[in-house]
Amino acid sequence: MTMDIRLARVDSRLLHGQVATFWTHAVRPNRIMVVSDTVAKDNLRKTLITQVAPPGVRANVVTVNKMIRAYFDSRFDSFNTLLLTENVGDMVRLAEGGIDFSKIGINIGSVAYADGMTMVTEAIAMNPEIAKQVRILTQDFHLNVYAQKVPAEKKIEMTGLLEKKNF
Template structure:
């Protein structure tokens, strides 16, 4: 057995209201794993994230390498996980490290805009590195990569959105 991943989501805001309430009640995890090397080193952000977890669900902030290690460790088979990364590139690193997301695919919730980026949806902005990472997950890892802010929203295939934007 391996860890039961209920949702793998990229969201530049990480653990916030929509994730803590709506997504958690939909996918019913017993653990939220925020996977980010940067946040794992930032004591304040780490504390804020662990405190934002909804009642009954524990949140941990771990590095990309730690997630890869614990995914295959049978001691963590009891985890019903909601995995959050800040970037698509971190999700690619997990997949390349052996974390199996074939059951869930990759949900892209929001990627914040910076100058020079292209808006794919009202909540998702991409630069070339994000485009390359999405293409890798879809084309090479053969994963369903989709935009969906909340469960009630219709899934939007990101490879289709990239093609429509000429990316």
């Protein structure tokens, strides 16, 4: 048996109000796993993230490799997890490490804009590298990758959004 991942979400803001309020209510996790090699090394960001977890839900910040090990470790089978990464590349690494997202797919909540990127939704910016990572998830791992900011919104398939913007 493995840990129960109830939502796998890419959100450049990681754990914030929408996630802490709407998503935790919708998926009912007992654990939020923020997966980021960068944040795991930043004690201030780690502390802030663990402090904003909603009541009754513990938050942990771990590296990509540590998350892969925990996923296959039976000591963590009781975790009903909301998994967050700040970029699509980390989701690809988790999938490559054997984490099974086939039942839930990958939710893209927000990808922050930077120079040279194109907005594909009001909250998701893309460039060719990120579009390639989305295609790895959809084509190589056969995952449903979709945009959805909050649970009440309709899911929008990312491949269609990429095609509309010529990615």
